[in-house]
Amino acid sequence: MRIWVDGTLRNADDATVSVLDHGLTVGDGVFETLKTVEGAAFATTRHLDRLTRSARGLGLPDPDLDEVRRGCEAVLAANPAPLGRLRITYTGGISPLGSDRGDAGPTLVIALGAASVRPDTTAVVTVPWTRNERGALSGLKTTSYGENVVALARAHAQGASEALFGNTVGRLCEGTGSNVFVVLGGQLLTPPLSSGCLAGITRELVAEWSGAQEADLPLEALDEAEEIFLTSTLRDVQAVRLVDGREVPGAPGPVTAKAMRVFAERAGADLNP
Numbered sequence: 363m364r365i366w367v368d369g370t371l372r373n374a375d376d377a378t379v380s381v382l383d384h385g386l387t388v389g390d391g392v393f394e395t396l397k398t399v400e401g402a403a404f405a406t407t408r409h410l411d412r413l414t415r416s417a418r419g420l421g422l423p424d425p426d427l428d429e430v431r432r433g434c435e436a437v438l439a440a441n442p443a444p445l446g447r448l449r450i451t452y453t454g455g456i457s458p459l460g461s462d463r464g465d466a467g468p469t470l471v472i473a474l475g476a477a478s479v480r481p482d483t484t485a486v487v488t489v490p491w492t493r494n495e496r497g498a499l500s501g502l503k504t505t506s507y508g509e510n511v512v513a514l515a516r517a518h519a520q521g522a523s524e525a526l527f528g529n530t531v532g533r534l535c536e537g538t539g540s541n542v543f544v545v546l547g548g549q550l551l552t553p554p555l556s557s558g559c560l561a562g563i564t565r566e567l568v569a570e571w572s573g574a575q576e577a578d579l580p581l582e583a584l585d586e587a588e589e590i591f592l593t594s595t596l597r598d599v600q601a602v603r604l605v606d607g608r609e610v611p612g613a614p615g616p617v618t619a620k621a622m623r624v625f626a627e628r629a630g631a632d633l634n635p
């Protein structure tokens with residue numbers, strides 16, 4: 363395994379960052395995960411745009427996207443894989459031990475992990491913790507993912523693959539690493555960005571390609587939905603067949619099945635939509 367660290371490709375054993383890196387000490391960093399198929403990354407332009415948006419939101423200098431692209435290409439060339447997870451991590455760099463960021467400059471790490479084809483259907487649970495739609499990090503893809511670690515562990519403990527959050531006012535928001543869509547009265551709906559969810563790239567593409575509408579929904583919409591699906595870089599479109607142990611009959615239903623088919627066709631036809 364060869365990993366890109368601050369401008370050089372290194373073997374995994376030497377691919378290290380400082381123990382004083384602000385990403386490690388306080389979660390001061392942003393990241394992106396891209397899907398790769400046979401060494402080619404999907405939707406790179408959208409992912410790099412979001413990396414810049416997240417960095418700006420956290421007050422980090424804009425990442426040098428030429429360097430990021432160079433690093434991605436080098437990592438993909440050095441680690442051939444049929445299906446992969448290309449992870450770009452960009453942090454505040456070496457800093458004092460508190461929340462103040464140092465002036466050493468940011469750290470950039472790019473690594474490739476293995477990915478496997480996800481099942482077409484899955485189980486989810488709701489969790490009692492909330493997404494803070496008014497928080498300083500709302501909508502940013504930061505490395506401060508401790509809340510997601512706890513919620514995802516809860517989901518796994520209950521035999522589910524994802525945990526869904528409501529926000530502070532009880533509206534449906536997103537999963538730990540996915541966006542959520544529901545079909546209500548035959549209409550395909552997804553929570554708006556004002557719910558505090560991440561602007562998922564897959565969410566964006568599904569909305570464009572399958573005509574979903576944004577709708578401010580209560581968390582309880584999950585109880586009435588005719589169909590539910592998740593979207594994310596590594597799930598694409600994935601039908602939900604169980605919510606908190608309740609079956610969603612017939613999953614994947616017709617709207618979900620169509621969204622899955624359209625996504626596979628359009629993504630297959632254009633690597634960088």
Ligand SMILES: Cc1ncc(COP(=O)(O)O)c(C=O)c1O
Binds near residue numbers: 395541594
């Ligand atoms: C919190 C959160 N929401 C949604 C998503 C889905 O976004 P994308 O489709 O860009 O992978 C992710 C991605 O991992 C995420 O971390």
